[in-house]
Structure formats: structure tokens, C-alpha cells
Amino acid sequence: MKNRSVTLLALLAANDHLGQSEIHRTMLVKQAFLAETIRPLYRLWRQTFSFVRYNYGPYSEDVFYRLDILIFSGLVEVTAMERHRGRVEARYKITPTGHTVLRQIGSGEIVELAHDLVWALQTLGVDQSGTICKLVYQEAEFGRIFAQHTQAGIGPETRISIPTVTAANNETFVTLATLQELLQRQSREEIKGKTFTIPTKEVVRVFLKSLAMQVPRRSLH
Amino acid sequence: MSTSLFTISGLAANHSLIFNQDAVGLGFSSVGEIDRFVFSAYAKAIKEVRPADRLRGAIFVLEPASVADALVAPSALKPLLMQIQAATTSAFHSLRIDITGGLSIAYSCTPADRQSLVSGGWSMKVAEQFSRDKKKCVVWAMGIGVLVYINGDLYLESPDVVEELSSGLPAGFQSLSWDDGGIVFEFADCNLNDTGPVGIWQLPDKYVLRPKPELLIRSRLGDFLRYRLAGFHHHDEESHVENEGRADISLHLIDGRILIVEVKWIGCSLVGTRIAANEEDIKAAIAKKAKGWLTTFDDTTIASGLRQLVRYYKTGRFRCAYLTVFDCTASARMGRSCYVPVPTTELNGHSNANFRILRACVDPRPASKRAR
Numbered sequence: 032m033k034n035r036s037v038t039l040l041a042l043l044a045a046n047d048h049l050g051q052s053e054i055h056r057t058m059l060v061k062q063a064f065l066a067e068t069i070r071p072l073y074r075l076w077r078q079t080f081s082f083v084r085y086n087y088g089p090y091s092e093d094v095f096y097r098l099d100i101l102i103f104s105g106l107v108e109v110t111a112m113e114r115h116r117g118r119v120e121a122r123y124k125i126t127p128t129g130h131t132v133l134r135q136i137g138s139g140e141i142v143e144l145a146h147d148l149v150w151a152l153q154t155l156g157v158d159q160s161g162t163i164c165k166l167v168y169q170e171a172e173f174g175r176i177f178a179q180h181t182q183a184g185i186g187p188e189t190r191i192s193i194p195t196v197t198a199a200n201n202e203t204f205v206t207l208a209t210l211q212e213l214l215q216r217q218s219r220e221e222i223k224g225k226t227f228t229i230p231t232k233e234v235v236r237v238f239l240k241s242l243a244m245q246v247p248r249r250s251l252h
Numbered sequence: 253m254s255t256s257l258f259t260i261s262g263l264a265a266n267h268s269l270i271f272n273q274d275a276v277g278l279g280f281s282s283v284g285e286i287d288r289f290v291f292s293a294y295a296k297a298i299k300e301v302r303p304a305d306r307l308r309g310a311i312f313v314l315e316p317a318s319v320a321d322a323l324v325a326p327s328a329l330k331p332l333l334m335q336i337q338a339a340t341t342s343a344f345h346s347l348r349i350d351i352t353g354g355l356s357i358a359y360s361c362t363p364a365d366r367q368s369l370v371s372g373g374w375s376m377k378v379a380e381q382f383s384r385d386k387k388k389c390v391v392w393a394m395g396i397g398v399l400v401y402i403n404g405d406l407y408l409e410s411p412d413v414v415e416e417l418s419s420g421l422p423a424g425f426q427s428l429s430w431d432d433g434g435i436v437f438e439f440a441d442c443n444l445n446d447t448g449p450v451g452i453w454q455l456p457d458k459y460v461l462r463p464k465p466e467l468l469i470r471s472r473l474g475d476f477l478r479y480r481l482a483g484f485h486h487h488d489e490e491s492h493v494e495n496e497g498r499a500d501i502s503l504h505l506i507d508g509r510i511l512i513v514e515v516k517w518i519g520c521s522l523v524g525t526r527i528a529a530n531e532e533d534i535k536a537a538i539a540k541k542a543k544g545w546l547t548t549f550d551d552t553t554i555a556s557g558l559r560q561l562v563r564y565y566k567t568g569r570f571r572c573a574y575l576t577v578f579d580c581t582a583s584a585r586m587g588r589s590c591y592v593p594v595p596t597t598e599l600n601g602h603s604n605a606n607f608r609i610l611r612a613c614v615d616p617r618p619a620s621k622r623a624r
Contacts, residue, residue, distance in 0.1 A: 050323055087603075150321065154284040156291030161605060229272060236284045
């Protein structure tokens with residue numbers, strides 16, 4: 032199974048494990064975008080999904096393609112689906128087979144990343160599509176592209192690639208690296224003689240919090 | 253960089269670093285578990301509790317979940333919060349994040365303790381001291397706000413967990429969250445039913461409003477927000493919008509948001525020139541359906557109100573625009589206040605995520621009649 036499918040399966044499994052068994056498709060796409068953004072923290076250097084700026088938000092056709100394959104394979108099920116004002120509103124859920132397959136694959140880093148991401152979103156109370164959108168709009172590279180396009184009058188229907196997080200001088204990459212270094216260095220200095228490390232999920236939480244602080248209303252509702 | 257290094261280092265150096273070790277020492281997997289409980293479980297549970305029943309100066313001890321990552325469902329937490337409030341003055345309860353084992357009594361208050369009560373609730377100082385003495389994670393809850401102490405140190409201070417205001421002065425127990433405009437439902441339900449001489453009703457039993465009800469509602473809404481809204485900074489009535497006219501209310505919140513609120517009403521009001529008419533004359537005019545006595549607005553006011561709101565919104569000064577429609581018709585007493593879907597075709601290309609239409613039902617009948 033490709034990394035992309037595993038990432039989606041891991042995200043759905045993490046949501047299920049943390050009490051949100053069904054997940055809206057917009058929420059899933061944005062979670063996949065954030066997962067792609069924070070992957071350097073888990074030393075995952077291969078790009079999973081490539082995202083474009085389309086209809087305001089980060090979007091990837093590939094997410095839905097992979098999702099379809101997972102559904103046809105019986106690893107994911109569609110729990111609700113309807114067309115609402117020309118848009119597809121759907122909710123997805125991982126099946127017991129999906130859980131089993133994910134355990135068998137044993138992609139530890141991806142599973143850990145997905146778990147930490149969903150957990151960190153919950154610490155901010157982000158559990159709806161509208162709220163996660165506000166968060167991802169603050170991601171540095173996406174925000175920069177969005178501002179440039181708005182200024183240049185490029186419409187929301189135009190699809191334009193968002194640079195991968197590992198690209199040279201990517202601001203989010205710098206932020207993540209700085210955060211991790213700050214947390215680990217200071218914890219080493221503070222607690223002399225004791226083995227004490229800040230868990231990576233705390234780094235993810237602080238990163239998301241830094242995004243949330245840039246939303247004029249910090250509220251993510 | 254869009255995120256300043258100062259912000260990042262501040263975030264990294266303060267909470268996670270200082271409190272994570274203490275939280276782990278108390279059995280939490282990390283300090284973020286406490287945020288997760290507050291913003292994902294407590295916030296949703298307290299939103300479902302009626303304002304008058306919310307915790308008021310209550311203290312409880314928060315314990316880690318018995319199983320890693322487990323979190324209580326808001327619906328299961330709600331009855332426990334009611335129990336905590338009911339026993340505020342007699343005991344401090346303890347509950348796990350996943351509520352395994354339900355509530356247990358962490359401390360039974362003595363008559364001497366109760367001398368510290370203020371208006372039937374504990375002060376935050378008591379929570380702080382209790383947390384320090386017992387070396388516990390202690391939550392002090394007041395309405396929609398919470399303070400969380402870890403080993404006596406203030407870890408989290410949120411005056412509004414529903415809107416997630418990150419910091420500021422704690423709100424009072426009667427503070428309400430903006431809750432995406434949902435506060436106006438409470439306003440319609442418990443403020444606009446005032447049938448006294450300063451209320452909006454001319455003849456409540458006939459569902460006739462006083463002349464110019466829009467002005468009266470706007471003024472009362474402004475006062476209501478000033479005293480009840482958590483995170484209120486100030487508001488401007490009749491706020492001038494360049495080249496467009498005057499918006500009913502522009503609301504400024506402490507987190508920098510500026511919202512625009514357009515007030516409309518549906519129903520029947522006495523015309524201004526008949527303000528001196530006595531009750532019998534008005535009733536006679538209603539019976540005869542006489543012209544020149546009453547002004548009536550129906551559902552079409554929603555569409556015109558929205559168009560007006562879009563014109564204000566396009567100036568770019570406001571984060572979100574709210575059309576609040578107060579249904580003062582006789583049928584409103586059977587109705588339920590709700591959000592009305594926003595017709596995207598009327599928005600001139602603006603995102604409908606920034607618009608809300610709220611239809612709030614107003615029932616002027618006294619509580620004794622409504623209860624029947």
C-alpha cells in the first residue's frame with residue numbers, strides 16, 4: 032500500500048481512536064494537508080500528497096482518488112453522502128478491516144503522526160470543517176501564496192501548487208525546526224540529571240497553537 | 253516570518269516546558285490532555301447547559317484518564333457538571349478525564365471553609381490554594397470561563413471556553429459566549445419578553461410592538477451584550493459605514509474581532525403617530541383592520557436585511573456579518589429559534605462562511621403561561 036493511502040487510513044484510525052469515528056471530507060483533506068506539513072517532525076522526508084490552492088483552501092484530488100480505493104477495498108466506509116448546493120458533503124469512517132490492515136502494515140511514524148495531529152487539534156477544540164479551514168489558512172506558505180494571488184487577482188478556481196514543506200527556505204519547516212530545538216534544548220537545561228523529554232505531540236500542539244494565534248479570532252469555531 | 257520568533261519561543265518556553273513535567277507527574281500523558289478536556293469536552297458540555305445552571309465559582313479536581321487518550325463525551329459530562337454545581341458549597345469533587353468511576357469527593361468543605369464563599373461560590377484564590385496544598389490539577393469554573401491550576405500555579409485561563417478566548421479577565425457566572433451569534437437567542441428569550449413600560453411591547457396579548465421597535469431592540473441588545481457577553485470590548489450603535497449608511501451595531505471584541513449585527517423584526521408594530529392612542533382605540537383599530545395604525549413586516553424582511561448587510565460587509569471592515577431577525581408574531585411562541593441557511597446568490601460573491609442569519613423567536617407571555 033502506498034504512503035498516501037496509509038496516511039489517510041492512519042488519519043481515519045486516529046480520529047476513530049480519539050472519539051471522532053466519522054469524519055467530514057473537508058476535515059480529512061485539511062488534516063491530510065497538516066499531516067503533510069508536519070511530517071519533518073517525524074523524519075518522514077518523502078512527500079505524500081501534493082496540494083494545490085484551489086477554491087480558497089489547500090486541495091488534493093489525490094486524496095479522493097486514494098479514498099475511493101480504500102472504500103472499494105472495504106477499509107473505509109461512507110457513512111453519509113449528499114449533494115448540497117453543488118458540493119458533495121460526505122463523511123467517512125474506518126472499518127474494522129481497515130484497523131487490522133493498518134496494524135499489519137506497521138507504519139509506526141505515520142500512525143504516530145496521525146495520532147498526534149488529531150490529538151493536537153482536539154486540544155484546540157478543532158473538530159469541524161469550518162474551524163480547521165481557519166487554521167490551515169494560517170500556514171505560512173499557503174498564506175503567502177493566497178495573499179499573492181489575491182493581490183494579483185488570480186481567481187479561486189485556478190489550481191496552483193503549494194510548495195512542499197521540505198522545499199528550500201520553507202517557512203513552516205523553519206518554524207517546526209525552531210520549535211523542536213527550543214523545546215528540547217530548554218528541557219535539557221531545565222531538568223538536569225533527569226531523563227525528561229517533551230513529546231513530539233506537544234511540539235505539534237504548540238505549532239498548531241501558533242497558527243491559531245494568528246487567526247484574528249483565536250476561536251476555532 | 254509570519255509567526256514571530258518571539259511568539260514561537262514564548263509558546264515553547266512557557267506552557268509546554270514549565271507545566272508538562274508537572275502534568276506528567278500528576279499522571280497525565282502530557283499537559284495538552286488538560287486543554288483537550290477543556291476545549292473538546294468541557295466546552296461542548298457547558299454549551300448544552302442552560303446559562304442559569306452553569307457552574308458558578310465551583311471547584312473540581314481533574315484527574316488523568318484511566319486509559320491513554322480516553323476522553324469523556326460531552327453528553328456524559330453534562331450531568332456530572334450539574335452534580336458538581338449542586339454540591340458546590342459542600343464538597344470539591346474529583347473526576348477523571350474519561351470519567352471512569354464517576355465523581356468522587358476529593359474534599360468535604362467545613363463550616364470554616366464556607367466562610368470564604370462569595371455569593372454561593374468559591375473564589376479563584378481558594379482553588380489556587382487547594383491545588384497547591386493537595387498538589388493536584390484543579391479547575392475553577394465560572395459560567396463559560398475556567399481557570400486551571402497545576403500544583404498551585406495557573407496553567408490555563410480562559411474567560412470563554414466556547415469561543416476559546418485564550419486569556420483575559422475571568423468572566424462572571426452570567427457571562428455568555430458569542431457562540432457564533434447564538435447569544436441573541438438567549439436575548440430574545442429572556443430580555444425581549446419584558447412587557448413593562450420600558451419593554452418593546454405595546455399590547456403583548458395582541459402581539460403588537462411599540463413604535464420603531466428596531467430602535468428599541470437595538471438599544472436593548474447593546475445593553476445586553478455589554479453586561480452579558482464574555483470578551484465584550486465595546487459596541488457602536490448606528491455605526492457609520494462609508495457611503496452606505498448606518499449599520500445597527502458594530503461589535504468590537506477583546507480579541508480584535510469586529511462584527512456587524514443588523515437587527516430586523518417580523519410582526520406588527522404601532523405606527524409612531526398613534527403613540528398616544530389608548531389601548532381600547534388600538535384594539536378597535538386591530539379589530540377593524542383600520543389603515544394607518546399598524547406597520548407589519550413579514551419574512552421578506554430577511555432578504556432585504558441580507559442585501560443591506562452585504563453592502564455594509566463589502567467595505568471590508570468587519571470579520572463576520574450577522575442578520576438577527578426577531579420573530580415577534582403570535583406564531584413565534586410555537587416556534588424555535590434557529591439559524592436560517594444563507595442564500596449564497598444574495599452575497600455578491602462573498603463567502604457565506606462570513607454570514608449568519610439568525611431567526612430568534614420572541615414570546616411575550618409570562619413564564620407561568622409559557623410553562624403550560
